[in-house]
Amino acid sequence: MKYDVIVMGAGHNGLVAAAYLAKAGKRVLILEAADEIGGATASVRAFKEYDALLSRYSYLVALLPDQIVKDLTLNFETISREVSSFTPYKKDGKDLGLHISRVWDKQTEESFIELTGSSDEGIAWQDFYSEVEKFAQKMAPTFLEPLRTRSEMKALIAQDKTWEYLVEKPMAEIIGARFKNDLVQGVVLTDALIGTFVSANSIQA
Numbered sequence: 398m399k400y401d402v403i404v405m406g407a408g409h410n411g412l413v414a415a416a417y418l419a420k421a422g423k424r425v426l427i428l429e430a431a432d433e434i435g436g437a438t439a440s441v442r443a444f445k446e447y448d449a450l451l452s453r454y455s456y457l458v459a460l461l462p463d464q465i466v467k468d469l470t471l472n473f474e475t476i477s478r479e480v481s482s483f484t485p486y487k488k489d490g491k492d493l494g495l496h497i498s499r500v501w502d503k504q505t506e507e508s509f510i511e512l513t514g515s516s517d518e519g520i521a522w523q524d525f526y527s528e529v530e531k532f533a534q535k536m537a538p539t540f541l542e543p544l545r546t547r548s549e550m551k552a553l554i555a556q557d558k559t560w561e562y563l564v565e566k567p568m569a570e571i572i573g574a575r576f577k578n579d580l581v582q583g584v585v586l587t588d589a590l591i592g593t594f595v596s597a598n599s600i601q602a
Contacts, residue, residue: 400425462541569598
């Protein structure tokens with residue numbers, strides 16, 4: 398049998414690409430070396446001694462555009478978790494943790510104060526992520542469009558210095574300037590570097 402397209406890898410990106418190509422009338426063959434399809438979104442038994450299926454990457458399903466779900470008539474339900482992250486630490490001999498809810502709330506505010514002794518870091522967190530959210534709202538719609546040039550993206554997204562410190566400079570520079578607590582910096586860097594293979598001092602542009 399002859400195929401118009403051969404997709405190497407049946408991860409989530411490969412499956413989506415193959416589905417779109419098939420919808421367009423192409424004969425598609427997908428090749429996958431692993432025992433299961435889905436790539437990073439597949440749940441696996443990560444530890445042989447425990448019979449438990451664990452998600453490796455599916456918590457980032459928020460990155461799946463609604464348009465793809467609609468185009469491919471995917472039928473599934475997602476449930477949004479209430480807690481964004483919980484980072485354990487010790488303070489004065491006590492086991493504590495920085496609790497951050499997906500939506501800023503009293504518990505998150507108090508957790509920042511418990512860690513740092515003031516509300517300053519919590520305020521800095523809200524300000525920073527508010528700017529990042531505005532940036533993302535402008536960038537996200539372009540993910541399903543032909544790739545734009547750097548200058549086109551800058552013209553679309555540029556707002557104050559957001560483009561400069563999120564694109565032009567290393568993340569370590571802006572995070573170090575905006576946040577003083579090491580643990581908080583680490584949590585922000587987790588968001589900044591996940592899915593990349595660079596350091597906090599690299600320029601990802």
